[in-house]
Amino acid sequence: MKKIRLIGVVCMIAALAAGCGTQKEENAENVQSAEERYAEGDSLKQAGLGALAILYDDSVWTYDESQGGDSGMAFTAKDGSLLGISCSKETLYQHPLDMINISSQLNAAYEGFTELEAPTPVTVQGEEWYEWIYRYEEDGVSTIALQRFYSKNYYAYTMSYIVEEKNYEANRNEALKVMNSAVMSVPDNAENEQKAAEFLVGEWDLGESGWLVLHDDFTYEWYQDGSKDEKNMHKGTYSGDVANETFGFTEGEGVYLVLFPEVLYADGKEGRTANAKYDYAISLEQQPDGTYQMINASTFAMYSMTRKK
Numbered sequence: 001m002k003k004i005r006l007i008g009v010v011c012m013i014a015a016l017a018a019g020c021g022t023q024k025e026e027n028a029e030n031v032q033s034a035e036e037r038y039a040e041g042d043s044l045k046q047a048g049l050g051a052l053a054i055l056y057d058d059s060v061w062t063y064d065e066s067q068g069g070d071s072g073m074a075f076t077a078k079d080g081s082l083l084g085i086s087c088s089k090e091t092l093y094q095h096p097l098d099m100i101n102i103s104s105q106l107n108a109a110y111e112g113f114t115e116l117e118a119p120t121p122v123t124v125q126g127e128e129w130y131e132w133i134y135r136y137e138e139d140g141v142s143t144i145a146l147q148r149f150y151s152k153n154y155y156a157y158t159m160s161y162i163v164e165e166k167n168y169e170a171n172r173n174e175a176l177k178v179m180n181s182a183v184m185s186v187p188d189n190a191e192n193e194q195k196a197a198e199f200l201v202g203e204w205d206l207g208e209s210g211w212l213v214l215h216d217d218f219t220y221e222w223y224q225d226g227s228k229d230e231k232n233m234h235k236g237t238y239s240g241d242v243a244n245e246t247f248g249f250t251e252g253e254g255v256y257l258v259l260f261p262e263v264l265y266a267d268g269k270e271g272r273t274a275n276a277k278y279d280y281a282i283s284l285e286q287q288p289d290g291t292y293q294m295i296n297a298s299t300f301a302m303y304s305m306t307r308k309k
Contacts, residue, residue, distance in 0.1 A: 005157040007055060008056070015184075016027055016029070022126065023271050027108070035213055038255075040155065041238040043057055043058050043059045044056070044057060044058075045058050045270060047063065047073065049073050049085050049086075049157075050087045050155070050186075051085050051087075051155065051184055051185045051186040051187070052085065052155070052157055052182055052183070052184055053183045053185075054085070054086065054178050054179075054181050054182050054183075055177075055178065055181040056178045057174065057177070057297050058073060060171065060174045061075035061076070061077060061083055061174070061178070062075060062076050062077075063075055064076050066291075067084070067166045071086055072085060072086035072087070073085050073089060075178075075209065077171045077174070079163070079164075079167045079170055080163070080164065080167070081161065081162065081163035081164075081167060081170070081175075081287060082160070082161070082162045082163065083159075083160070083175050083178060083197070084158075084159070084160045084162065085157070085158070085159050085160075086157070086160075087134060087155065087156065087157045087158075087260075088155075088156050089154050089155055089156075090155075090156055091154070091244070091245055091246040091259040092154070092244075092246055092256075092258070092279050092297065093151075093153055093154060093239060093256075093277065093279070094151035094152075094153075094154065094155065094156040094277075095151055095260060095276040095277040096119070096128075096129065096130035096149035096150060096151055096276075097119060097130060097218070097276035098275065098276040098277050099149045099151065099156055099158070100119050100130060100132050100147075100149055101275070101276065103132075103158075104134075104145070105254055106285055107134065107136060110136035110137060110138060111136070111137040111138075112136055112137035112142065113134065113135070113136040114134060114136070114224065115123075115132075115133075115134045116133040116134055116135055116136045116144070117131070117132065117133040117134075118132070119131065119132045119149075120132075124148075124150065124179065124180055124182050125180075125181075125182060125183050125184070127150065127182075127184050128150075129148040129150045129159075129164040129179075129182075130148065130149045130150075131146070131147070131148050132146075132147050132149070133145070133146045133147070133150075135165065140175070141164055142164065142166075143161070143162060143163065143164055143165060144163060144164075145160055145161070145162045145166050146161040146162075146172070146175065147159065147160045147161075148160075148179055150182075150184065151196075152184070152186040152188070153186070153188065153189045153193075153239070154189070154241070155186045158186075159178075159179050159182065161175035161176075161179075170238075174267060181190050182237070189241060189285060192240075192241045192242050192243070193218075193239050193240055193241065195217060195242045195251070196239075196240030196241055196242050196255050196257070197214075197218065197240065199255050199284070200214045200240055200257060200281075200282075201214050201215065201216045202214060202307050202309050203307070203308045203309040204305045204306065204307060204308065205226065205305070205306040205307075205308050206303050206305060206306075207302070207303075207304055207306075209303050210223045210224045210225055210226070210233075210269040211223040211225070211226055211228055212305075213228075214238060218237050218238055219226075219235070219236070219238070220235060220236065220237070220238045220259060221233055221235040222234050222235070222259070230265060230266060231265055232266060232267065233265055234261045234262075234263065234264040234265070234273050235261070235262065235263060236259060236260045236261040236262035237255060237259075237260045237262070238258060238259050238260065239258050240253075240255055240256050240258060240261075241255070241256040242255060242256075242259045243256075244281065247281035247297070249281070249283075253283070253284060253285075254281055254282055254283050254284055255281075255282045255283060255284065256279070256280070256281060256282075257279075257281075257294070258277055258278065258279050258280070259277065259278045259280075260276065260277050261273040261275075261276075261277075261278070278296065278298075279297035279298065280294050280295065280296055280297065280298065280303075281294065281295050282294045282305065287304075290306060291304040291305055291306050292304075292305045292306075292307075293305070
């Protein structure tokens, strides 16, 4: 039987910025009930990784101390299936669909990589995760991965059930019980987000790049030209910060802006943008002509912003 490993299979983020810390497993106490409840008499224990706490049945899953460390933990079943959890604190805000896109690009290197089910939002203990299922081959063995992705500001979490295809159904429900028990307590960044919004809220003329409108309820519209034609624009939600190590600025020097587009209109036809998020850095040093400079973190495209309202 092929031994499935957490490292090299759970492709969540290209590089882990910082570990989250594994909590010592203990008897389950003070954890909210899962949507799919365990049966009375199940041998439950609690384990945690960073701000995530789960319940698991140790008659099914054995904690594997050899895998994970500060950024992950793993459990194995008798048939060799793996239940893995990984987390990181990144240097830019995260979005589950962006995490999945990165994972898809990395997993494409595996022979026979095929998406079985497209990413779908699922609610777990009041929090939104995205579930994604795919197949790939490793050393000639067909393997299925059922993964769930979660993010909140800089924090990213992935839960994965990874197993040889012939054994997929055997512990699928047991894996989902663990995933459905996940309780999150990720710290927010509300104070800095509000500080960023104090600068960002308003209507911004971006010249040839259109017109960006940022509202105080953290929604936005980006029109492709100054006429604010709704037939050519994208809109969604946004967030931000007043300090960011990636861009190299502290509070008072710049503002980090991240857009989470939800819908795109091109010639009046509804669609989606190429990415689930877009990251920008804005310098607070005002130019002689009254503009502010903004740069896209991925493409390095530069924008001159003029506040109009």
